[in-house]
Amino acid sequence: MRPFLLLLVFLFVACPALVRAQVKALRFGRVVDGRGRVIPNAVILIKAERIVAVGPEKDVVIPTGAQTIDLRAYTAIPGLIDAHTHMTFYWDKTPGSTPWQQLGTLGPAVTVFLAQENARKALETGVTTVRDLGSSDGMDLAMRALINRGAMHGPRMFVAGNGLHISGPPDKAGVVPDPGRCDGVAEVERAARQQLAAGADWVKMYGSTGSDQDVTGFQTFSYEEMKAAADVAHRAGKRIAIHSYGPDGARDAVRAGANTVEHAIDLDDATLAAMARQGTIYVPTVEHNRYYIAHRAEYGYDSAVVAGLNQYVAKNFATVQRAVKARVKMAMGSDAVFTGFGENTRELAWFVKAGLSPAQALRTATTTGAEMLGLEGSLGALAPGYYADIVAVEGDPLRDIQVVIEHVKWVMKGGQVEVDHTSAGPAVPPR
Numbered sequence: 001m002r003p004f005l006l007l008l009v010f011l012f013v014a015c016p017a018l019v020r021a022q023v024k025a026l027r028f029g030r031v032v033d034g035r036g037r038v039i040p041n042a043v044i045l046i047k048a049e050r051i052v053a054v055g056p057e058k059d060v061v062i063p064t065g066a067q068t069i070d071l072r073a074y075t076a077i078p079g080l081i082d083a084h085t086h087m088t089f090y091w092d093k094t095p096g097s098t099p100w101q102q103l104g105t106l107g108p109a110v111t112v113f114l115a116q117e118n119a120r121k122a123l124e125t126g127v128t129t130v131r132d133l134g135s136s137d138g139m140d141l142a143m144r145a146l147i148n149r150g151a152m153h154g155p156r157m158f159v160a161g162n163g164l165h166i167s168g169p170p171d172k173a174g175v176v177p178d179p180g181r182c183d184g185v186a187e188v189e190r191a192a193r194q195q196l197a198a199g200a201d202w203v204k205m206y207g208s209t210g211s212d213q214d215v216t217g218f219q220t221f222s223y224e225e226m227k228a229a230a231d232v233a234h235r236a237g238k239r240i241a242i243h244s245y246g247p248d249g250a251r252d253a254v255r256a257g258a259n260t261v262e263h264a265i266d267l268d269d270a271t272l273a274a275m276a277r278q279g280t281i282y283v284p285t286v287e288h289n290r291y292y293i294a295h296r297a298e299y300g301y302d303s304a305v306v307a308g309l310n311q312y313v314a315k316n317f318a319t320v321q322r323a324v325k326a327r328v329k330m331a332m333g334s335d336a337v338f339t340g341f342g343e344n345t346r347e348l349a350w351f352v353k354a355g356l357s358p359a360q361a362l363r364t365a366t367t368t369g370a371e372m373l374g375l376e377g378s379l380g381a382l383a384p385g386y387y388a389d390i391v392a393v394e395g396d397p398l399r400d401i402q403v404v405i406e407h408v409k410w411v412m413k414g415g416q417v418e419v420d421h422t423s424a425g426p427a428v429p430p431r
């Protein structure tokens, strides 16, 4: 009986303390809540993984015993959402190798383990959620599961499994085609259903050529095939992202009911108008081709490749400018691969250059990203009931978007501190 009584006494004494310890109070110089409100001298209260209160210091009562974190030197913004990543594209920088050559050679288990580095680097940029648009061998499903159970540090992942693609490159002769390969409506339906059955959150479809050094944008799947994939996704309560480098695939993707259109250049006016009307989200990923140019040595790209990439960037940016005028919703997607992790939020600068205010640009990575995921009630804002995904930046993100891109000092995801570069924080971020 005695140990049992002792346990009871212990629980009686310790439990209120444990409950209190669960509450965290974050003090900020300012909170930008993601819904248009700016609160100076603010407090955010967190219980477990959710926000329970946000407001001015004078209005929020900090419970006694709450763990208080002083971030008054910083501005809080919502955790950022990267709408387009490839988390399992990992390169170990072996001398003489290039990222694309090494892809697929390390094996799925080894790759998942090593790709933790990509996930950590994404967190460092303030990205607490990603939509991962294309992997293989269930590696994205594995990372999602490991991160959700706390065994791996990384952003929340919403994944697409194998992207659907037509026969042809990148298929190699004599190699068993991956499960994303499909031709014709029936095969498209099967492939889409299989990916969803395996646990994908999204269907990803490659609706045109174009990737890596190839900037061609020839339509691959027909309108009927796109419609079939979109219908499979929507009937299952899921969503579909269609990749198209060129305007033709994008036009059919929008007609077919794609929820998001990735990359596309030279979108015609009617398509832009339809996107604005339907709420189709454009994820232009302008930055990823600039990234390839900047990293040309790693990739082994020659000057002809760089010239092609430059041309594509210019057209991509011009299309973003037209999308801004046409009031098309846009989401920040990096298309990060390999060493692109850690540069996830640079796309924001292109949006500001194209005419969005810093506040509007921030929305592409917060409220619009959340809406894209159908999680506008729990992600992308700092408000009661939302996940405690919070980024502390140094400076005024509403005046200068570079503050978001370059001056992330502290990151919390689901109530846990993931990155701490504050003067009070550990020299080495917690791992």
Ligand SMILES: [Zn+2]
Pocket: 084, 085, 086, 133, 134, 335
């Ligand atoms: Zn991509």
